[in-house]
Amino acid sequence: MTASYQRPEVRLVPTPSxxxxxxxxxxxxxxxxxxxxxxxxxxxxxxGPVCWRCRSRDVAPKAVSGRAVVAAYTVNRQPxxxxxxxxxxxxxxxxxxxxxVRLQTNVVGIEPDEVSIGLEVEVFFEQWDRIWVPxxxxxxxxx
Amino acid sequence: MSDGPFGGKAVxxxxxxxxxxxxxxxxxxxxxxxxxTRAIADAGLTPDDIDGVATYxxxxxxxxxxxxxxxxxxxxxxxxxxxxxxxxxxxAAQIGPAIEACMAVTLGFAxxxxxxxxxxESTAQMDRGRASVLFDGGELPAHLQxxxxxxxxxxxxxxxxxxxxxxHDFGLTREQLGAVAINARANAGLNPxxxxxxxxxxxxxxxxxxxxxxxxxFDCDIPCDGATAVVISRRxxxxxxxxxxxxxxxxxxxMFERATWDQRRDLTTMAxxxxxxxxxxxxxxxxxxxxxxxxxDGFSFLTLMWLEALGFCEHGEAGRFVEGGEAISRQGKLxxxxxxGQLSGGRLHGxxxxxxxxxxxxxEGGERQTGSPEIVAVGVGGGPVAGAMLVSSR
Numbered sequence: 236m237t238a239s240y241q242r243p244e245v246r247l248v249p250t251p252s253x254x255x256x257x258x259x260x261x262x263x264x265x266x267x268x269x270x271x272x273x274x275x276x277x278x279x280x281x282x283g284p285v286c287w288r289c290r291s292r293d294v295a296p297k298a299v300s301g302r303a304v305v306a307a308y309t310v311n312r313q314p315x316x317x318x319x320x321x322x323x324x325x326x327x328x329x330x331x332x333x334x335x336v337r338l339q340t341n342v343v344g345i346e347p348d349e350v351s352i353g354l355e356v357e358v359f360f361e362q363w364d365r366i367w368v369p370x371x372x373x374x375x376x377x378x
Numbered sequence: 379m380s381d382g383p384f385g386g387k388a389v390x391x392x393x394x395x396x397x398x399x400x401x402x403x404x405x406x407x408x409x410x411x412x413x414x415t416r417a418i419a420d421a422g423l424t425p426d427d428i429d430g431v432a433t434y435x436x437x438x439x440x441x442x443x444x445x446x447x448x449x450x451x452x453x454x455x456x457x458x459x460x461x462x463x464x465x466x467x468x469x470a471a472q473i474g475p476a477i478e479a480c481m482a483v484t485l486g487f488a489x490x491x492x493x494x495x496x497x498x499e500s501t502a503q504m505d506r507g508r509a510s511v512l513f514d515g516g517e518l519p520a521h522l523q524x525x526x527x528x529x530x531x532x533x534x535x536x537x538x539x540x541x542x543x544x545x546h547d548f549g550l551t552r553e554q555l556g557a558v559a560i561n562a563r564a565n566a567g568l569n570p571x572x573x574x575x576x577x578x579x580x581x582x583x584x585x586x587x588x589x590x591x592x593x594x595x596f597d598c599d600i601p602c603d604g605a606t607a608v609v610i611s612r613r614x615x616x617x618x619x620x621x622x623x624x625x626x627x628x629x630x631x632x633m634f635e636r637a638t639w640d641q642r643r644d645l646t647t648m649a650x651x652x653x654x655x656x657x658x659x660x661x662x663x664x665x666x667x668x669x670x671x672x673x674x675d676g677f678s679f680l681t682l683m684w685l686e687a688l689g690f691c692e693h694g695e696a697g698r699f700v701e702g703g704e705a706i707s708r709q710g711k712l713x714x715x716x717x718x719g720q721l722s723g724g725r726l727h728g729x730x731x732x733x734x735x736x737x738x739x740x741x742e743g744g745e746r747q748t749g750s751p752e753i754v755a756v757g758v759g760g761g762p763v764a765g766a767m768l769v770s771s772r
Contacts, residue, residue: 247513249523280641281524287636307645309538310591315509315531325530325590327539327640337640341528352546368527 240343245318248366254282257296262360262367271297278333301358303328310347322347328371344372380662382628388480389623391611392421393736398571398604398724400500406446410496411455413605421609422620429461430482430491432475436465440519442511443502462487470631470765471758472728477629479610489615495729496605534598536639537760538590541679543645554697556583558678559596559721561703566718568746573600573724597678602724606733624739630657630766637762649764650687657766665689669751672731674758675719684757708748716748728758739771
């Protein structure tokens with residue numbers, strides 16, 4: 236069952252580094268930018284200056300489809316951040332292009348108790364100043 | 379017969395614990411000095427005999443109350459003449475510095491190293507709740523860059539996700555998690571230093587408020603104030619000391635994958651599995667030789683991870699192993715967490731398990747003494763943080 240998503244009053248945002256900047260800014264163009272290695276052809280996360288698999292330095296952010304699958308999740312019930320009210324779903328989602336890449340995110344647009352492992356989700360972005368936070372919601376027509 | 383990675387040279391000669399409680403209002407250094415001086419006296423030594431200090435995590439930790447004292451603060455306070463010292467957080471979990479102390483005495487860098495861990499998280503959070511010590515405003519620290527934006531500030535969040543996946547893959551139930559919490563509470567009832575001692579029923583457990591599914595309040599350990607310490611000595615230097623020296627038979631260290639909370643290939647295993655592999659590779663002893671285990675329970679689920687990582691049950695079987703609580707009870711085939719663990723004894727953060735292993739091996743457990751164990755396994759940490767030790771009275 237879908238549920239409407241309301242932007243929270245507060246979201247803690249990271250301080251981007253030269254390596255993580257693309258990930259947090261890609262949403263401005265509507266793109267989920269994930270580090271990609273030209274050497275071995277694999278995506279990897281978190282971003283860095285070298286591919287952890289083949290150690291190639293020929294790495295750069297590359298847009299992915301934004302489709303992913305919920306690999307693990309929790310419904311957080313405890314208030315940790317004033318203005319960011321529970322309950323909310325924190326999930327690890329695996330990219331369809333590279334299941335080995337997992338992003339932590341919120342899965343929204345669905346009742347927390349309806350989320351399940353294997354759920355197909357897609358990215359959208361929520362802007363906080365110069366940060367575009369990737370969030371995921373059920374692929375339309377699937378949930 | 380292998381004498382293990384330290385060739386039988388690294389022994390534990392004393393152990394000490396400070397006052398443990400909630401909102402004690404004492405400083406971390408004060409608690410540390412109490413635990414350390416008790417451990418030194420327990421070993422039959424004086425501070426002048428101590429020539430090494432080791433601790434986790436050392437300075438520079440942002441969470442208030444997480445680091446009670448650094449290595450230099452303790453050494454300066456007691457005026458120690460050190461031949462070797464270390465503090466580290468990037469090591470084999472909270473007992474990593476104890477393993478490093480074993481290396482130091484084995485190599486002759488020191489004769490008697492005091493190893494400590496101290497916390498004052500209960501006093502630090504005062505009445506402002508757990509969240510206040512995890513993040514108190516300002517820039518998100520590096521370790522929260524990927525989870526903080528999503529409201530995942532607590533390790534309860536980071537570890538509940540693999541727990542949910544493990545439930546999905548292997549049929550783990552809340553009742554099985556509850557068996558770990560209930561066992562801890564039963565043991566804490568026999569420990570005069572424990573924080574929570576009143577009996578916990580399954581109904582209490584299942585009825586408590588949820589923190590982060592599947593973890594309820596009783597799946598999470600209890601922040602406290604307190605310090606624990608042990609003295610690790612070179613065997614030759616321990617001759618003539620009052621207590622029977624405990625041999626560190628093996629140490630588990632290692633990290634086979636990237637140290638992250640979310641990128642491990644198999645979400646239902648943790649660094650504990652890597653560390654346990656190395657623990658057993660370094661000794662001729664096997665899981666069947668172990669009489670008792672002290673297994674990290676920052677969250678109940680982590681105890682399950684250690685049970686299977688250390689080979690006490692197969693991968694995926696940990697829930698069924700603890701079901702009903704019999705196997706892990708004081709009368710069971712593998713008694714665990716005899717002090718009440720961190721779930722009920724208090725979050726002494728890792729070193730409490732090594733302290734309790736020593737107490738049990740020396741037969742000093744009082745009401746909670748559980749048989750006469752000769753070999754105790756200690757597994758500490760969760761997620762990408764893990765270290766293990768095998769200690770014997772042989």
